[in-house]
Amino acid sequence: MLDLKFIRANPDVVREAIANKGENAELDRLLELDERARELIVESDELKRQRNVESEEIAKLKKGGGDASEPIERMREVSARIKEYDEKLSGLREEMDGILLTVPNVPHETVPVGRDESDNVLIREWGEPHSLTDNPVPHWEIGSALGILDLEAAGKIAGSNFPLTKGAGATLSRALIGFMLDVHTREHGYVEVSPPLLANRPSVQGTGQLPKLEDDMYRIESDDLFLISTGEVPLTNIHREEILPEEQLPLYYTTYTPCFRREAGSYGRDTRGLVRVHQFDKVEMMKYVEPSTSYDELEKLTTNAETILQRLELPYRLKALCTGDLSFSAAKCYDIDIWSAGIGKWLEVSSCSNFEDFQARRASIQYRPADGGKPAYVHTLNGSGVALARTIVAILENYQTSDGKVVVPEVLRPYMGGLAEIS
Numbered sequence: 001m002l003d004l005k006f007i008r009a010n011p012d013v014v015r016e017a018i019a020n021k022g023e024n025a026e027l028d029r030l031l032e033l034d035e036r037a038r039e040l041i042v043e044s045d046e047l048k049r050q051r052n053v054e055s056e057e058i059a060k061l062k063k064g065g066g067d068a069s070e071p072i073e074r075m076r077e078v079s080a081r082i083k084e085y086d087e088k089l090s091g092l093r094e095e096m097d098g099i100l101l102t103v104p105n106v107p108h109e110t111v112p113v114g115r116d117e118s119d120n121v122l123i124r125e126w127g128e129p130h131s132l133t134d135n136p137v138p139h140w141e142i143g144s145a146l147g148i149l150d151l152e153a154a155g156k157i158a159g160s161n162f163p164l165t166k167g168a169g170a171t172l173s174r175a176l177i178g179f180m181l182d183v184h185t186r187e188h189g190y191v192e193v194s195p196p197l198l199a200n201r202p203s204v205q206g207t208g209q210l211p212k213l214e215d216d217m218y219r220i221e222s223d224d225l226f227l228i229s230t231g232e233v234p235l236t237n238i239h240r241e242e243i244l245p246e247e248q249l250p251l252y253y254t255t256y257t258p259c260f261r262r263e264a265g266s267y268g269r270d271t272r273g274l275v276r277v278h279q280f281d282k283v284e285m286m287k288y289v290e291p292s293t294s295y296d297e298l299e300k301l302t303t304n305a306e307t308i309l310q311r312l313e314l315p316y317r318l319k320a321l322c323t324g325d326l327s328f329s330a331a332k333c334y335d336i337d338i339w340s341a342g343i344g345k346w347l348e349v350s351s352c353s354n355f356e357d358f359q360a361r362r363a364s365i366q367y368r369p370a371d372g373g374k375p376a377y378v379h380t381l382n383g384s385g386v387a388l389a390r391t392i393v394a395i396l397e398n399y400q401t402s403d404g405k406v407v408v409p410e411v412l413r414p415y416m417g418g419l420a421e422i423s
Contacts, residue, residue, distance in 0.1 A: 001100045001362050008034060017106040020113055020323035030099040037092045044085040051078045101211055105358040107323050108295075108332040114322030121322070123334065126306065127315030131341035132401050138342040139396040140273035143169060145404060146422055149396075151273070161278050163389060168422045172395070172408070173281060175415035176388050177256045180283040180308055184385055188304045190254035190285060195234035197257060198225040203237040206363030208329030208355075218260045227260035231284030232382040239288060240363040244378065246370040250289040250297065254385065257282060274389040275347060281388040287381040288365065294354050294379035295332075301383045302334045302352040308386050309349070311411045314394050315339040317346065331356045334383075338390065342397030347390040352383030 007014050011031060018025050054075040061068040112121050143149025148169025154162040165173055184190040204210045204226050209217065218227040228234060235253045244251075259282050274280075285304060289297045302318070309316045321333045330353040337346035357377035360366070366375040399407040406422040413420055 001358065002103055002106065003361065004034065004096075004100065007031070007103070013106060014103065017104060017323075020107065021104045021326060021328070022115075022324055023102070023104045023328065025102040025104070026099050027103065030096060030103070033092050033096045033099075037089060037096065040085050040089045040092070044082055044089065047078050047082045047085065051075055051082065054078065101205070101362075104328045105208075105331050105355065107326055107330075108354070108356075110320075111326060111332050112320060112322045115324040116322075117325045119322040120319040120325055120335070123318040123320055125315075125317045126310060127313065127339075129315050129339040129341065131398050132407060134402070136341040136397050136400055138273060139340070139393045142342070142396050142400050142404065142406065143273075146406065148172070148422065149274075158279075161276065163274055163277050163279065165392075168416070168419065169392075171416050171419075172392060172412070172422070173388055175412045176391060177281065177283060178415045179311075179412055180385055181254060181256060183308060183311070184254040184283070184285060184304060188252070188254075188285075188307075190252040193235060193238070193253050193255045195231070195238075195255055195257065197228055199228050199233045199237070200225055203240065203363075204233055206240055207233050207236045207359050208327075208362065209233065212328050216262050218262060228257060229261045230259050230382075230384075231255040231257040231282060232286060235284060235286035235382070236359055236365075236380055237363060239365050242365060243375050244288065244365070244367045246290060246367050249367055249378065250287055250293065253286045255284050255286075257284065273343075274393050275343070277389055283385045283388075285383050285385040288367075288378045289381065290367065291357065291376070291379045294356060294381060297379075297381055298332065298334075298352065298354040301381055302336075305336055305350040305352055305383050305385045309336065309338060309391075312391070312395070312409045314391070314398060314409075316349075321351075327351070327353065329353075329355050329358050331358065336386070338394045340390075340394050340397045342400070343393075347393060349386040349390045349394075350384040353381060355380045355382075 002014065011027065015027055018027060054071045057071045058068045112119065140149060140151060148165055148167050150164045150166060154164035181192055185192050201210065201224055209229060217229055235255055258279055260279050262278060285301060287297055287301060316336050316338045319335045321335055326333055333351055333353040335348050336350040337348050340347050356379050359380045360377040365378050367378050368375050395409060396406055399409065401407060408416055408419055408421060
């Protein structure tokens with residue numbers, strides 16, 4: 001969340017951020033409550049000073065054998081008023097905290113202002129959109145024909161928009177996971193983590209998914225636990241409510257997890273095949289860094305994700321998201337889209353974001369400077385490295401041959417027992 005002091009000093013900046021991100025937050029109400037809370041604190045502090053004076057007078061009277069009944073009565077009245085003020089202040093702070101959770105992060109000054117994805121800015125492209133056949137078919141057709149994708153069976157088990165791969169299709173998924181984790185741990189310096197797939201409310205709130213995205217998440221009501229929508233949630237909360245020594249920074253973590261999203265409101269849009277599913281595998285990268293380095297770290301993080309796609313020889317493009325397409329928590333974000341020849345579309349497979357100290361404030365993650373200064377909030381970053389479902393889509397569609405087979409990308413063959421072709 002944003003620092004209340006920052007909001008108080010820069011209300012127009014925050015108001016502009018809310019508008020540019022298309023969010024709704026009761027900023028004027030928050031500022032009104034904040035002003036009243038500060039007034040109550042001043043009044044309460046004055047009453048506490050009076051109580052101290054009365055206490056001293058009572059002590060003197062008792063020591064001298066005098067009658068302390070009158071100052072004792074006055075102190076009771078003052079104490080009752082202090083209690084009343086504290087209760088009012090607690091109510092104000094509770095309402096303020098609720099509003100603060102709805103105030104989005106302020107976009108970095110380099111983020112282009114725009115309304116939606118049409119205003120995103122192309123940064124670079126890699127590779128040329130291609131296919132190994134002149135007439136590529138959608139992945140659901142070639143996957144079904146090869147017996148490696150069975151969406152009908154998935155529908156019987158869980159309903160629409162769930163995946164089921166088998167045979168070489170399941171092996172391909174496992175190969176991608178192993179390949180990505182090996183690159184990130186052996187070459188990019190990330191520590192692999194195998195986390196819980198369920199997260200409690202403070203953890204999901206800490207990364208910014210709650211309260212905004214609760215309707216898009218699967219929740220176990222009896223335990224108030226959520227199936228994770230991204231590996232970002234557990235990775236960010238490893239150090240929740242901790243103060244890290246600066247010497248430990250930066251910390252890099254990576255994980256493979258299944259991810260779960262209800263995608264409320266998405267029905268009827270990109271619902272065929274694996275493009276938009278409620279369960280998908282993803283390799284995630286996450287960083288805790290010292291604030292002055294975070295934008296250099298964002299560029300490195302993005303390059304780490306790009307490396308995966310380059311090794312797979314999948315054409316992609318990198319875009320800087322505009323304010324209207326930027327997530328609630330992000331200060332800046334790059335999206336990476338890969339080309340899918342069979343459906344003729346660019347598909348997002350990674351978002352690489354710098355949250356600055358927005359998540360760290362929500363999750364109370366600080367570091368202690370090496371020079372002995374007071375603790376400060378870390379900056380957190382995360383990015384997909386990368387999402388599997390759409391990567392599988394691109395492999396099936398870009399690597400299909402005219403005789404209905406699929407060539408296995410060369411870097412994945414050692415992970416598939418040397419298999420060079422799915423037939």
